[in-house]
Amino acid sequence: MATASQAPLPRVALRLYTPAYPRCQPGNVSQSDPREPVTLLLRDLRSKPGGLPSREAARRLEIYGPNELRRKQRTDWPRQLIRQFTHPLALLLWLAALLAMVSSSTELAVAVVAVIVLNAAFAFTQEQQAEKAVEALSAYLPARATVLRDGTRTAVEARDLVPGDVLVVEEGDRVSADARLLDGSVEVDLSPLTGESLPAYRSAELKDVTGPLLDARDLLFSGTNCTGGQALAVVFATGMHTELGKIAALSQRVGRDESPLEKQVKRVAWLIAAVAVGVGVAFLPLGAFVAGLPLDDALNFAIGLLVANVPEGLLPTITLALAVGVRALARGGAVVKRLSAVETLGSTTVICTDKTGTLTRNRMRVTRLWTFAGELTGEASGTPPEPARALAEVVSACSNAELDPSDPGAEGSGDQTEIALLRAARSLGEDVSPERRAGHRLRQFHFDATLRLMSTLDRRGDRTVLNVKGAPEAVLERATTYLPGEGGPQPLTDTERARVTEAIDRYAHQGLRLLAVATRDVTGDAADARRDELERDLTLIGVAAMIDPPRDGVPEAVARCHSAGIRLIMVTGDHALTAGEIARKIGLARDHPTVITGDRLAELSERELESLLEGKRELVFARTSPEVKLRIADALRAQGNVVAMTGDGVNDAPALRRADIGVAMGVTGTDVAREASTMVLTDDNFSTIVTAVEEGRRVYDNVRKFIVYIFAHATPEVIPFLLFALSGGRIPLPLTVLQILAIDLGTETLPALALGREPAEPGVMSRPPRRRSENVITHAMLGRAWGLLGGVSAVLVLGGFFLTLFAGGWYFGAPVGEGTALHPVWQQATTMTFLGIVACQIGTAFASRAQYASLRTVGPWSNRLLLWGILFEVVFSAAVVTLPPLRAVFGTAPPPAEQLAMLVVFPFVVWGIDEWYRWWRRARGWGGRDVLAPAATG
Template structure:
């Protein structure tokens, strides 16, 4: 644009100090716009006015990532080994598990990468421009720098432009977070302010709520502020979630254990037990496959999917399964204010007249004025209804500027009939809101009287008042004492973060000409009172904040709104106390990274106001660098980059923009901050259930390995207590459904009073392994082996006696291995009940609360009976029918395993009560 134009992050930006004539010169345009031919030439040079996305198709890469996950690779190896060992059925089953999990996860995540496409929806399809000296409509994508844009009420702005004529109210909430529209005018030229605050500029993606203006386009497409945010969103990539990182570690740990066990068994079996090399390798492969948890991916998927479905019923749509768990580990929530903590609509909370303060109810409630008989209140209601441009649609909804909508609704609540059509017929003069004067006035004829109705900022309107209305409808002079009383009330409202407007009127003398200039109308006014407006907090937010505090989750307000308003809302909902630390955008921009880190560490009650998209990114990065798991909430276009950067982006579904919804991983369809608490609870529950499953799986490693160890250490004197196919039938057949059922476990008591776990905390820890391998596993192994020796010894077996085919003890040996198989299954049932809780008593969550587990156990027992008593499976697995006495021996096994662990958990709770161990948090 020449030497007076600054080039910054958005490309070419206007200099607010530059005269309009120089801007037109540098853009090589005029007040009559471009010619059509010149516009076509510029379109070729600058490109279409649209947001572009880099890169091509991503789905092949995403699909490949699902089938090459470390746990998937381990399952591929297990399937290959099972195939080599001649166990084709097991190999096919494992491959099916891999494919189903990959397909399900891919479908869940495929919709999460369309943020820039949604940004494109913020550009209108058509735009009004002046070309060839006349107004015409063109496709918004064909706008070019130098075009003269015509902006009217209700239009969405199509490009970044500088006003050259007129004034408009612009809703900037999608870019700045401000809930109140901003006035933009040719006569207002700001210097030394951020670009978005320059009052002579309008920006792509914002909406005109009132007025009419013309503006010269200086930036289109990716060079606009909207394009800059799109570029930020594109550069911010998705990182691995805590759960994904933990599952990766678990996969390698399981692989190491499985390979080590298989490799260690082969030489021992060959040299100590005298097995042939082929037999030893087959059994080693069986041990390796047996120690691969084929159900881990399905259980993780099921547990998270259950959380997803539950959250959908509560009003949260989760676009990526792992996001459920990530919410459960959240330690900091950075929340927007407008539309997140608040309802994103202005509302008159109370009015103040000579009779004092009076609350204002919602539409349809008992009118305050009518209830009190306060004539001043009724006069105030009539005035704000007359001095107003909001309107009602056929459905009865009020439309227009949010402030005027709030005032009109308040007038209705105060007993004033709402009839915009009648208002227009009674209006004789209209003096539009002037942002310099901060006033709006109308002259209306009503009931035979002609009155001036005025409203505006108290500091602007009070000097124009000479009297104040009394409750009975009379007036008294506005003396210095009365004026000070009014000003004190204004200050009190301001400290509460409310927006205050003064309301006044004046009766005109009959027969006198109507005032044509506002200076003639806006004088000698009678003050009727004050209106105090606020964007109210959502009713459920305070409770949600209290739950977050109990769960140890820190809440930081990061908003583009005014600091006083943000602080007032944060105080009302309980996020902060009376003295929070408030940092505005300029101060934050001036901070070094070290200063920001120190601020976040040192101050618990923080509010960041007037925050830019880059500022939100800085805050998220700083918190994540400290090891926090960060959830970022938002609803505007300006929130998109931070929503993508955070560990979990939470967007508003109703009031939120498409951009925010696409950039996020969780969408609150009810726009209710309280739903975040439900999501945190679901995430913690899901994580606990995954840990319970892993404990359940690991507990079976000991009884699976013990038969091989006994056989090897005895040098073959003790025959194999479990055959290869019986081991695989146990691992793949009977174990799966109860394991999956643990993903449906209800939450344990005290779940939401734990502190958040650290990002680096391992999902598998030493206490879990000790509980699984050396407590539950040892008990199950001892019970299973006791059943094996009970049958053999009862048949007259002695160590070293032959038990092979054709030997007298062969049938007893088959019954003994079957007893080992059944003993492991019954012990497994006890393990399932024990794993349902980590510290709490089973009674606290209910013995029958997990019906899927009960059905899984029933299926497991039916399958075991089929394996034991059906002749085809007897031939395949080497089992033999058991006598009632043998079966009766295994009946107490589940109660022994569960009872022992119940005693262990009781001792843990007592130690916690004595203060010797932490009272909460995941246990072994």
């Protein structure tokens, strides 16, 4: 059986469209039977092998609507909202409300229900926002398709496909509509539709008029991927009329899975909830028996403690922070498909990158043409010597790229290497028009990244010629003769081989990309001959050398990787010397790259490969086939690395899936690679990967920052209760339950959210990557939040409380209950505690903005949102203390002015001590590491 890659090229692709065109009538096109004879089908679809005129396509788009899967109207928001009221932590709070009711404290019960409602509303909005942010991503990655419109190949968005369009399907394309093959054959991966993992062969030659539609061997279906070959197919169904639409099995939605970070935080939230319940339950006997509180009151305080410490808002805030990170990444050119990718990016330890187009510009220009008659500078003009003319003829025939005949300066379409070669051929006077090429072509063998060859079988007068281009070694090893300056082919002796090899090495040393060109006269019937039977006994004509300089910004991005402790590995199909030179130019391996060729790699055992990859050495793998990437990804991951791997071809898909972060090229990459990847670069630029890693680190850092912030106030809230209980009630309660709730819900929330939007901390790319196993909450963080920030706050807050009490005439053990003389003083003192905690929160917020750096380098005012959050916090607490209705609810009374003035100092003390702590850590070289969690990387 013929394979797709050996199939003849569909010739109709290049036949020009003839205008006499029947207009489609609404309604009748989509009813055509895809299995009727092609001529009938085309007639029913009112189409032609040359495709539709663009005006007609636009008209049909109006009639049939966009080629999209309409997602079911989202009616699941009520369910999502209900979930906010019924998740386990919310249920815990419901239980607390119920207990409050039972203990006949309606006020508290109402307050707890308010907490639940507010939290649910908050979490719901955050999740909606997160979902929207992630959904908006699909706009960054419009699916594309190539069609024949007005007789020429045109790239369109897949949503613009209409019945009657003629699709050009090539290796790596995703099929975006249901279509009947007109010409050519392809291998398709039907697994997205049928689950069948083996590629299926589909050909215009194979007719199946019975059996299930999905099995028909001349039909292609939306949602499947072409893994080989090339074909033309006429679209007979789009959008919801496709088989995929009918099954509605796939949606284009970006995945929403629970990330490891979210899982970790969930676990921590549960742990803290358990502690909160424990503290609450422990308080009951302490309050009732040790402090002598009435049981109802003790129960109320226990409930207050529980409600205050259950971190119910933590998870949605983290989800939102990740989603906002995803949106920021997309704007920067890196579209990720999973929220979890953001945190994985942050811990990337190795980036394995392609060269062409990622590190280099992929804007190639032929600078040298070497033949046995001498050397020409690229795009030279005038009458060329015979071998150069022959070279131009071969590269013109053996190509699928197109130049714009009307505009010599235009970019051209197709593979950049081929565009560069066509330009060079055109400047030598060669006719490079696709029509001429199509008129001569008999067969095509696609560029094979493993063979590193492409060839076409063409008619030249009454001769049949195989035109070959490919990597010099691949061509040279198949060549037996060469074309001298004059006359016919001569045997390729060692002397001639040495001549050409010397030229190749010289060019490669200059970082030039090289292709050798050869031909062969084929006699006899070549229609069914195998590729390897044809690609031998070649006549070597010469070598084309082209320049593809590094992209702007790449050397800087490489330097950033170095300072961030991220190792780089170049994996390229290019020549070892070329790759080595480009590596040197961009500063990889600090200008001394170790280059390993694919042949050498093939000889290495797994053990040897692992020892090669051990350590931090930066490497260049040259002349590799895509399969090698999988081996490298596996070996690196086995060593505990977090691997980002780039790729663009169909064969790269397994490695992209295996890597922690598969990175596909959005511009030059195939749909298959884009689908297999976790992240798609909309600009194909290596620097964007590094920026994405930085963004990943920033988001992860921010999650840690707000965790520190919201954990810190637990100490000044809990210690007063302990004092009260341990003193047997002789020290009055420094804070009421409702005041605690005012802090947790009123003052804390907005600044916490704002910390999720913190810009990257200076030095975020100067520290080594986080360990894969490192927990989001480390001991050092807890020490800082509960011990340092919380401890200092507790001391200050209690200081304020006692000062107000003593100033008002209180003495140890003096009663402060309602009706006593000291009751107003106690109210002032609890208000002092409340305001003291708020003041300390302000200091904590500024301190939490940096994990390692000083606030000065972060920029004290650089997070506007935080400033607004703090303003809200201040206004809200002022209202609680001054507005009579709120005073009545929260039991507050404004303390005297001189005591209030003291509060101004609190934020500075809290922030100042933390600032000193960070300085102390930096001074000890712990700038990028948690003190208690030193990581070993690489």
